[in-house]
Amino acid sequence: MTDEQLNELVKKISIKYFDRKFLHKAFFNYRLKTTGGRYNLKSHCIDINPKILEKYSYDILLGVIKHELCHYHLHLLGYSGRHNTKKFIDLLNQVEGSRYVPILERQKNLKYVCQKCGCVYIRHRKINSLKYVCSKCHGNIKLS
Ligand SMILES: [Zn+2]
Ligand SMILES: [Zn+2]
Incomplete structure (x- = not known):
């Protein structure tokens, strides 16, 4: 899906579920890490x-877009649009948006190699290689 297509989709959802136009821009942000979406209060x-x-899936995407549109429309109508306000919760329920945007975990496999015996250790998180040693030979391990 391109930014253009995303933008069109957001416009469509806005009309269909909120009965209001989305007049700003929606785009994919590759720098977002763990959040599914974000509404920018300054640029809208x-x-x-x-x-x-x-x-x-596509369904999850729709839920996230609805969630962000709740922020968008409430903000433009002069409400705070915060998550814990009644306005936000009511609107979100009305359009069946997702309450919590699924957390996207970075599950990048990190490969550590023992400098002495060459044993490989795969970890999902960064570890302090100064603190940990190879369990077989007690050699130093290094991120490769
Ligand atoms: Zn939110
Ligand atoms: Zn080793």
């Missing part, structure tokens, strides 16, 4: 994490 733009489509 909606950022969507492209990983939602990679890791989840």
Whole structure:
């Protein structure tokens, strides 16, 4: 899906579910890491994490867009649009948006190699290689 297509989709959802036009821009933001979407209070733009489509589904994307549109429309109507306000929760329920945008975890495999015996350790998180040693030979391990 391109930014253009995303923008069209957001416009469509806005009319269909909110009965209001989306007059700003929506685009994929590759720098978003763990959040699925973000509404920018200054520019009124909606950022969507492209990983939602990679890791989840179209339905989840729709839920995220609805969620961000709740922020958008409430903000433009002069409400705070914060998550814990009644206005936000009511509107979100009305349009069946997702309450919580799924957390996108960065699950990048990190490969550590023992400098002495060459044993490989795969970890999902960065570890302090000064603190940990190879469990077989107690050699130093290094990120490769
Ligand atoms: Zn939100
Ligand atoms: Zn070793």
